[in-house]
Amino acid sequence: MHLRKTPPKPPRLRPLAGLAGSLAALAAAVAAALALPACGSSKSSNALTLYNGQHEQTTVLLARDFERRTGIKVQVRSADESTLANQIVQEGSNSPADVFYTENSPALEALGEKGLLAPVQASTLAAVPRRWSGQRGDWVGVSARVSELVYNPSTIKASEVPPSIFRLAEPNFKGKVGYAPSETDFQPLVTSIIKLKGKTTAEAWLLGLKETGRVYPDNETVVAQVNNGQSAIGPINHYYWYRLRQEQGAGGTHSKLAPYEKGDPGDLINVSGAAVLRSSDKQAAAQKLLAYLVSDGGQRVLADSDSYEYPLRPGVPPTRGLPPLASFGPSVLTPAQLGDGHEALELEQKLGLL
16 A cells, blocks of 8 residues: 555745745745645634644544544644645634644744744653654654665665765766655755755755756655666655555565664654644643654554654554664754754755755
């Protein structure tokens, strides 16, 4: 079964930091909002409205289990997380959203900087290690994924797989690299290079990658095309490969995963998180949903799903076949250090990658 992240993605928008000066981005966000499936939610509804940028099938499983346990209905509206974040900014205090659940942390950080998120209950924050949640206490980490390289042993030997993300931009990799610059999973890699090595180095790396690489629309395509040999190697998060292996079976899986060396800018653990909107008039119920997402029950639903993400609650093991998250060691940067990602987006736009 192919696990979609969300319904078909609308065009990606400018970073939230640039919303005020971008009429085109605002128009695109409004158009995307109008295209979202109607869910019948409103401020007066008794159901919670969940704006969902995470994998749709897993989120629906979580929402239905939460409903069964609490009797609180959840209406899920799924779209690209950047579209939803921009929509929340435009809607302001009139937003129908009660909870925002994202695939990556930068969108949550951006909304937190604008004061649009409510404080998370202390008991909820305490359910997962503190480094995985927002440092202002306005969003909680729910699951994690590891940044790795997928490669095809028939086109590149294991001994030739580079230990550093910088090597992907070297001339000897020309024509071999597949990557998806529009993916929200890709932008933390750019941010990591900016934070650790500076914006000039990040720009040089992206320019080199434009020369060596083949652009794909998303990471599902990256892992598929590396698996079939069209590209030799590509940067992804680990779960794309595990889901491909589930779909293709052992006989159809011709690729492997390789980690970056410790301390490399590519050596990241990215976090999916959730927050309650400050504008919600259902604060108590919304806080219950956040608490559920990091509870033992909620984390086991996530672990048993086909998302292949790591639950962040200690004591809840990951799904079958995944090495322990602790085996990867501490991430080179925390979600708080990655921030809202606007510098990465601006740099990609400058270079014509978005």
